[in-house]
Amino acid sequence: MPSVFSELSQFARNLPPEAAAALKRARNKERYRAAVERTWRNRPEVARFVLAHTNGIYIAKDERPRKGPDRHRDWWVFGIYLDDAAARTEVDAWQSVLLQALNAEGLSVDDLRFLPAKWDMRTRKLFPELSGDGADEAVVAAPWAARHREEEASRGLDIVKCAVCLVFEDTERAWALLEKVRGAALDEVLLREPRADGSRRDERRSGQKGYWLTLYVDDVEGIERLVAVFGDAIRDRARRLGLRIRKIVVRKAPPSLAGRCAFCRQGRSIPLGSLDARSSADA
Structure with a gap:
């Protein structure tokens, strides 16, 4: 009997390109969320704070030349845009743990990069349900x-x-x-x-x-x-x-x-x- 994962993969392959790309973005978003919650599982308020200040994520191949035995292998980078300095500092301190968590959630990436969200990107939120002005975020994150x-x-x-x-x-x-x-x-x-x-x-x-x-x-x-x-x-x-x-x-x-x-x-x-x-x- 085929697994649920294989059936979903087959379903994604049969989708139109735009729909398949949207499904892939949604899956990567949830994998990122799970990786953040895994990284700060002992401090859920920090995980919530990092997610609330995440403006965007991306996966891209690093085209820069490298040295070493794996220099001919493709090198994939996971990028995170964050609009808060405290969130960037926390990710910086835990980036090796977060990178392992991303791989554990099924995102095969080799490096992690975090960048400040600037200009109009600061108005976008990857998880808008966590970045509102509600009392819950104010009590937990602030x-x-x-x-x-x-x-x-x-x-x-x-x-x-x-x-x-x-x-x-x-x-x-x-x-x-x-x-x-x-x-x-x-x-x-x-x-x-x-x-x-x-x-x-x-x-x-x-x-x-x-x-x-x-x-x-x-x-x-x-x-x-x-x-x-x-x-x-x-x-x-x-x-x-x-x-x-x-x-x-x-x-x-x-x-x-x-x-x-x-x-x-x-x-x-x-x-x-x-x-x-x-x-x-x-x-």
């Missing part, structure tokens, strides 16, 4: 996402603190600058600044994230002078430590940040990460 972003931002500011201390030979001079920063934020940027010909190159091509560092201070002119002198050295030190800072911006600290300090001599740095805090600071 607490994890907020905590994840805050931890990542705190680690980034710790690198900034270390970079400043390395640039200044006198540690107390470094802290004279750091203790004047009432609030600090790292904002991920996807595109580099324009080149001479006006074109832009995606930061993701090199597999690196780029950030704008915003410092909220009382004495804007004084800190801007220090950034003009030491900014390039700070960015260079941060890059060697793993943080790519594209630009350092200095802004006036609002009254709501009075008495605060973003960089602590002991303990983790405190990012100005919440939307309410950023809105009040930028007002």
Whole structure:
């Protein structure tokens, strides 16, 4: 007796090309969903968050030349478009496990790539039923996402603190600058600044994230002078430590940040990460 799988395969072969392609896309979508749920089976709220921020997937053959004994074999890539930085970070950390899960679900691919969804692609959702404004997603996904972003931002500011201390030979001079920063934020940027010909190159091509560092201070002119002198050295030190800072911006600290300090001599740095805090600071 033929199996259900063989009957479905035979049915797909007899369909018109457009219908067969649509059926294949639907099957790949469900296999991707099953692979994500398998990867984060111990943290279903993360699986739901990744799926909710998936804008599209694709399977393509990598045409780039390769070296090694399998260089003549076809190399297939599974690509994922994600519109949230926290989701991309989670996929990056678990990509080897996710790749195994994709193969276990029947998708024979050799490599996994994840890219930021940009422009009109951000309005498309692969699983629109998970990306609505309903209370269920807000309760399940939002607490994890907020905590994840805050931890990542705190680690980034710790690198900034270390970079400043390395640039200044006198540690107390470094802290004279750091203790004047009432609030600090790292904002991920996807595109580099324009080149001479006006074109832009995606930061993701090199597999690196780029950030704008915003410092909220009382004495804007004084800190801007220090950034003009030491900014390039700070960015260079941060890059060697793993943080790519594209630009350092200095802004006036609002009254709501009075008495605060973003960089602590002991303990983790405190990012100005919440939307309410950023809105009040930028007002």
